[in-house]
Amino acid sequence: MRALIALAVLALAVPAAAQTPATSLTLADASLAPSGRVIIDGASWSCDETGACEARGGTNQPADRACRRVVARLGAVTTFSWKGQTLNEQQLAACNASAG
Numbered sequence: 001m002r003a004l005i006a007l008a009v010l011a012l013a014v015p016a017a018a019q020t021p022a023t024s025l026t027l028a029d030a031s032l033a034p035s036g037r038v039i040i041d042g043a044s045w046s047c048d049e050t051g052a053c054e055a056r057g058g059t060n061q062p063a064d065r066a067c068r069r070v071v072a073r074l075g076a077v078t079t080f081s082w083k084g085q086t087l088n089e090q091q092l093a094a095c096n097a098s099a100g
Contacts, residue, residue: 021084023058025067027051028076028096040070047074063087067095075099 023043027033030051038045043058043066053074058066063082071077076096080087087095 022081023055023083024079024081025053025070025074025077026079027053027074028078032075034074038073040073041066045070045074058083064091064095067091068098071095071099 027047028051030049033047033049033051033053034045038047040055041059041061043055045053045055047053061082063080063085064087066082067077067080067087070080076099077092080092080095
């Protein structure tokens with residue numbers, strides 16, 4: 001009986017996780033990708049060798065602000081999506097310019 005209940009709980013949890021909005025980016029310079037996890041505003045970023053990064057968690061804030069905070073730490077990005085909101089080319093340019 002316990003196994004059946006555990007299986008039911010797990011089945012209900014999987015769809016909820018699958019619906020989590022994407023939080024990801026692609027670094028303009030893949031060589032700047034950190035080798036380990038980096039925490040920025042509560043989001044745990046993990047990158048691969050191509051400069052593609054994904055995050056879990058993070059504070060509730062506008063995507064453009066989150067982008068500026070990440071770019072300040074990791075460098076310029078070519079794509080940025082925060083909790084399902086993807087920045088367009090103009091927003092990316094403004095974000096990257098804010099890093100100085």
